[in-house]
Amino acid sequence: xxxxxxxxxxxxxxxxxxxxxxxxxxxxxxxxxxxxxxxxxxxxxxxxxxxxxxxxxxxxxxxxxxxxxxxxxxxxxxxxxxxxxxxxxxxxxxxxxxxxxxxxxxxxxxxxxxxxxxxxxxxxxxxxxxxxxxxxxxxxxxxxxxxxxxxxxxxxxxxxxxxxxxxxxxxxxxxxxxxxxxxxxxxxxxxxxxxxxxxxxxxxxxxxxxxxxxxxxxxxxxxxxxxxxxxxxxxxxxxxxxxxxxxxxxxxxxxxxxxxxxxxxxxxxxxxxxxxxxxxxxxxxxxxxxxxxxxxxxxxxxxxxxxxxxxxxxxxxxxxxxxxxxxxxxxxxxxxxxxxxxxxxxxxxxxxxxxxxxxxxxxxxxxxxxxxxxxxxxxxxxxxxxxxxxxxxxxxxxxxxxxxxxxxxxxxxxxxxxxxxxxxxxxxxxxxxxxxxxxx
Amino acid sequence: xxxxxxxxxxxxxxxxxxxxxxxxxxxxxxxxxxxxxxxxxxxxxxxxxxxxxxxxxxxxxxxxxxxxxxxxxxxxxxxxxxxxxxxxxxxxxxxxxxxxxxxxxxxxxxxxxxxxxxxxxxxxxxxxxxxxxxxxxxxxxxxxxxxxxxxxxxxxxxxxxxxxxxxxxxxxxxxxxxxxxxxxxxxxxxxxxxxxxxxxxxxxxxxxxxxxxxxxxxxxxxxxxxxxxxxxxxxxxxxxxxxxxxxxxxxxxxxxxxxxxxxxxxxxxxxxxxxxxxxxxxxxxxxxxxxxxxxxxxxxxxxxxxxxxxxxxxxxxxxxxxxxxxxxxxxxxxxxxxxxxxxxxxxxxxxxxxxxxxxxxxxxxxxxxxxxxxxxxxxxxxxxxxxxxxxxxxxxxxxxxxxxxxxxxxxxxxxxxx
Numbered sequence: 001x002x003x004x005x006x007x008x009x010x011x012x013x014x015x016x017x018x019x020x021x022x023x024x025x026x027x028x029x030x031x032x033x034x035x036x037x038x039x040x041x042x043x044x045x046x047x048x049x050x051x052x053x054x055x056x057x058x059x060x061x062x063x064x065x066x067x068x069x070x071x072x073x074x075x076x077x078x079x080x081x082x083x084x085x086x087x088x089x090x091x092x093x094x095x096x097x098x099x100x101x102x103x104x105x106x107x108x109x110x111x112x113x114x115x116x117x118x119x120x121x122x123x124x125x126x127x128x129x130x131x132x133x134x135x136x137x138x139x140x141x142x143x144x145x146x147x148x149x150x151x152x153x154x155x156x157x158x159x160x161x162x163x164x165x166x167x168x169x170x171x172x173x174x175x176x177x178x179x180x181x182x183x184x185x186x187x188x189x190x191x192x193x194x195x196x197x198x199x200x201x202x203x204x205x206x207x208x209x210x211x212x213x214x215x216x217x218x219x220x221x222x223x224x225x226x227x228x229x230x231x232x233x234x235x236x237x238x239x240x241x242x243x244x245x246x247x248x249x250x251x252x253x254x255x256x257x258x259x260x261x262x263x264x265x266x267x268x269x270x271x272x273x274x275x276x277x278x279x280x281x282x283x284x285x286x287x288x289x290x291x292x293x294x295x296x297x298x299x300x301x302x303x304x305x306x307x308x309x310x311x312x313x314x315x316x317x318x319x320x321x322x323x324x325x326x327x328x329x330x331x332x333x334x335x336x337x338x339x340x341x342x343x344x345x346x347x348x349x350x351x352x353x354x355x356x357x358x359x360x361x362x363x364x365x366x367x368x369x370x371x372x373x374x375x376x377x378x379x380x381x382x383x384x385x386x387x388x389x390x391x392x393x394x395x396x397x398x399x400x401x402x403x404x405x406x407x408x409x410x411x412x413x414x415x416x417x418x419x420x421x422x423x424x425x426x427x428x429x430x431x432x433x434x435x436x437x438x439x440x
Numbered sequence: 441x442x443x444x445x446x447x448x449x450x451x452x453x454x455x456x457x458x459x460x461x462x463x464x465x466x467x468x469x470x471x472x473x474x475x476x477x478x479x480x481x482x483x484x485x486x487x488x489x490x491x492x493x494x495x496x497x498x499x500x501x502x503x504x505x506x507x508x509x510x511x512x513x514x515x516x517x518x519x520x521x522x523x524x525x526x527x528x529x530x531x532x533x534x535x536x537x538x539x540x541x542x543x544x545x546x547x548x549x550x551x552x553x554x555x556x557x558x559x560x561x562x563x564x565x566x567x568x569x570x571x572x573x574x575x576x577x578x579x580x581x582x583x584x585x586x587x588x589x590x591x592x593x594x595x596x597x598x599x600x601x602x603x604x605x606x607x608x609x610x611x612x613x614x615x616x617x618x619x620x621x622x623x624x625x626x627x628x629x630x631x632x633x634x635x636x637x638x639x640x641x642x643x644x645x646x647x648x649x650x651x652x653x654x655x656x657x658x659x660x661x662x663x664x665x666x667x668x669x670x671x672x673x674x675x676x677x678x679x680x681x682x683x684x685x686x687x688x689x690x691x692x693x694x695x696x697x698x699x700x701x702x703x704x705x706x707x708x709x710x711x712x713x714x715x716x717x718x719x720x721x722x723x724x725x726x727x728x729x730x731x732x733x734x735x736x737x738x739x740x741x742x743x744x745x746x747x748x749x750x751x752x753x754x755x756x757x758x759x760x761x762x763x764x765x766x767x768x769x770x771x772x773x774x775x776x777x778x779x780x781x782x783x784x785x786x787x788x789x790x791x792x793x794x795x796x797x798x799x800x801x802x803x804x805x806x807x808x809x810x811x812x813x814x815x816x817x818x819x820x821x822x823x824x825x826x827x828x829x830x831x832x833x834x835x836x837x838x839x840x841x842x843x844x845x846x847x848x849x850x851x852x853x854x855x856x857x858x
Contacts, residue, residue, distance in 0.1 A: 026682070029681050029682060029683065029762075030681075030682070030683040030684070032677070032681060032762055033677040033681035033682070033683035033686070034677075034683060035673075036673035036674060036676060036677035036681075037673070037674050037677045037678065037683075037689065039669075039670050039673070039674070040670045040671065040673075040674035040733055040737060041674075041689075043670060043729065043730050043733060044696060044730060044733060044734060046730070047704070047708070047726065047727055047730030047731070048696055048699055048704065048730060048731070048734075049696075050707075051703075051704045051706075051707035051708050051711075052699065052703070052704070052707075054707035054710070054711070055703060055704075055706060055707050058706060058707060058710065069713075225592055226592065226596055228589070228592070229589055229592045229593060229596070238844075241848075242840070242841060242844050242848075243597075243600060243601075244596060244600055245840070245848070246600055246604065246837065247600060247603075249787060249836055249837065249840045249847075250604075250791075250833045250836060250837060251790065251791040251793075251808070251809060251812075251829075251832045251833055251836060252791060252793055252809075253791075253793050253808075253809045253812045253813060253829065253832060254607065254812065254829035254830070254832050254833040255603055255607075255829075255833075257607075257812070257816065257825055257826070257829050258603035258604070258606055258607040258826065258829060259603055261606060261607075261610060261822060261825075261826065262602070262603060262606055267619070268618060268619075268822060270471075270606055270623065273623045274467055274470065274623065277470065277476050277478070277623065278466070278467075278478055278479065279478070317599060325848065346578070348577055348578045348581045349578075349581045349582055349584075349585050350581045350584070350585070374698050378698075378700030378701075378702065380700070380701070380702040380794060381793045381794055385793075385813075397700065397702045400702050400703070400705075400706070401702065401705075404705075404706050405798075410706055410710065413706050414706050414707070417702070417703045417706060420700070420702075420703055421699075421703055424698060424699070424700070424703075427698075428695050428698055432691070
């Protein structure tokens with residue numbers, strides 16, 4: 001018989017809980033996981049995260065493309081006149097030059113082996129010491145582009161005449177600290193001032209936004225359209241679907257140049273030739289080179305951006321396949337029951353699209369919009385290959401390239417890159433806030 | 441014979457298809473033949489409207505019953521005759537005196553024939569099952585959607601095919617024929633094949649495109665292999681194993697592959713210049729996997745989560761180690777995903793332009809993207825440039841068509857990147 005007391009006792013036993021901390025199995029799993037993740041983490045750190053940080057660093061540096069080579073001392077050694085007989089005097093000269101235009105070279109020390117058969121004529125340069133056959137000169141600091149000729153007067157002895165040794169046979173070694181602008185502690189806000197001053201930056205930002213918004217929306221609208229076309233079954237549907245993906249799959253370099261050829265304003269441009277042959281235009285239209293053309297609609301005249309529109313159209317052409325693929329996949333997972341029910345209730349095709357398809361697609365459309373928005377904003381190759389950023393098509397990404405490599409001002413380019421990074425960061429936070437969990 | 445709203449819609453549809461196809465096929469005729477074909481758009485619309493009317497007024501219009509294709513053909517023939525008659529009537533002055541038909545006239549007739557053959561098929565598909573009386577809203581919307589779909593197919597097909605067509609045809613032309621008539625993209629079959637392929641021959645002999653192909657292949661394959669080696673364990677750990685920081689890691693993968701290459705290019709250029717890695721293929725083989733690994737991890741972790749964990753648990757229970765489970769159970773099950781990811785990564789690496797452009801200066805180690813870019817100068821004739829573009833495109837497209845199923849799967853899983 002169980003007494004009440006015993007029952008109480010058993011109730012007081014601690015409730016079963018999972019053990020705290022990690023057991024040996026859990027620790028093993030953790031170690032394994034870290035080993036598996038580590039290589040990925042390291043390479044991503046090295047090639048993505050570190051450069052991102054380096055961008056910040058460079059953007060505060062007045063560094064140009066030419067500064068990438070650290071300052072070095074270039075030298076040229078010779079002996080003149082060549083001693084012929086014992087007692088001939090000659091001069092060994094080292095012509096030295098700091099190659100860098102902007103970085104100084106500190107603590108330069110020249111060491112060279114001194115030909116055995118020669119003796120010093122007069123006094124040795126006060127910065128140099130000669131120990132046996134080893135010459136060592138403490139040359140101090142060289143300013144950028146500073147040049148100097150170090151001369152040492154020598155007299156030939158019998159040993160030299162018997163066995164002449166050209167001092168040039170032994171190469172001098174110059175050690176010291178080349179001051180690279182990249183690594184020194186000089187910082188400035190010059191790049192940011194340059195980027196933000198003037199109307200150029202805001203123009204570029206505006207072009208970037210136009211390009212991104214219209215490119216994204218265009219690609220989605222055309223993708224939706226194409227997906228509607230292929231959502232029915234007909235013979236050859238697979239082939240058509242594959243064919244419509246060509247613009248995305250083909251290398252950007254190939255399709256961009258093909259379009260450049262088609263849109264060319266010169267005599268070889270296909271589209272202009274066609275338009276002129278059938279009499280649609282009088283002269284060629286410079287699709288990629290014309291900034292704006294006045295268009296008047298209902299009495300309003302505004303400047304229609306020709307090149308920008310062309311570039312956006314190219315973006316839409318190249319990326320509609322992506323949104324089309326996404327949307328088609330989503331549409332095929334909508335069950336046909338809903339449509340059949342709507343049909344029974346007398347819903348017309350457009351009503352079915354408006355009240356059944358669109359709401360079902362809203363989620364995927366939002367996801368595509370956000371992702372495509374970021375990727376279109378990031379786009380560089382397409383615009384660069386089509387126009388090179390000319391004629392009002394310079395976006396922020398093209399601006400990075402232009403500043404850093406065309407004007408060869410790396411620092412300014414990095415400053416623009418930092419701006420791009422922040423725009424992206426904000427967009428990414430936005431995505432995290434609004435993206436549905438894991439069902440793309 | 442009732443004449444309601446559908447009759448007028450048929451007129452409009454006939455005119456529309458007459459307009460669209462006469463433009464499309466005239467341009468096509470121009471590109472194929474090299475001759476000028478000036479279409480008469482007005483006449484074509486008029487004839488098309490007539491054809492549409494004939495079609496919709498025709499027999500077999502009892503509601504919903506299938507109207508035979510023969511009647512579509514009849515209406516097309518009517519429209520064609522109308523077009524030809526009107527065309528020559530309008531420009532009767534331009535017919536040569538002796539009454540003989542010249543090549544250009546043949547071409548006009550051929551264009552019209554194709555135009556109205558396809559147009560009659562189109563209005564047949566649009567108006568099938570409708571009679572000429574008034575239709576309810578439902579039927580009208582059905583017609584509207586059919587018309588929109590038709591326009592869509594024509595539009596997308598033309599727009600997608602055009603650049604590729606021009607690319608291939610231009611690459612087969614010679615310099616002087618391109619200069620004399622840029623629209624003449626015809627192939628002269630009387631010339632030997634070798635003459636058409638001259639640009640290709642020159643690219644492979646004078647411009648080292650053989651090496652470029654090889655370099656691209658080496659870089660792309662290396663990228664795929666390295667990416668798989670890094671991404672598969674990483675993705676497995678993130679999707680299957682428990683460890684602190686797992687969620688942060690899994691989320692930040694998506695973030696990291698949002699970082700654009702152009703932002704990385706300045707620091708990487710700087711550092712790789714100092715390390716002597718810049719003008720080397722090794723530099724590319726380091727950078728490419730780093731940019732593709734996050735995508736690959738993202739794709740793989742989605743796939744691994746979808747695999748039933750019970751299979752792996754069974755393996756573990758039977759005494760396999762964790763690594764053994766991965767090698768013997770998970771990987772064999774993931775072969776489709778591996779194929780998809782590999783193809784997708786290969787495509788990214790093969791098509792990559794920015795880093796190749798920034799890093800490579802030495803023509804001996806150009807990849808195809810960089811090589812084609814180097815052809816873009818005013819001194820090099822454009823058929824060479826287009827031949828280069830074709831050489832760069834063909835391998836990816838062949839691969840794509842061959843493994844379309846896998847690549848489409850890869851694209852949908854990973855194409856958040858682009």
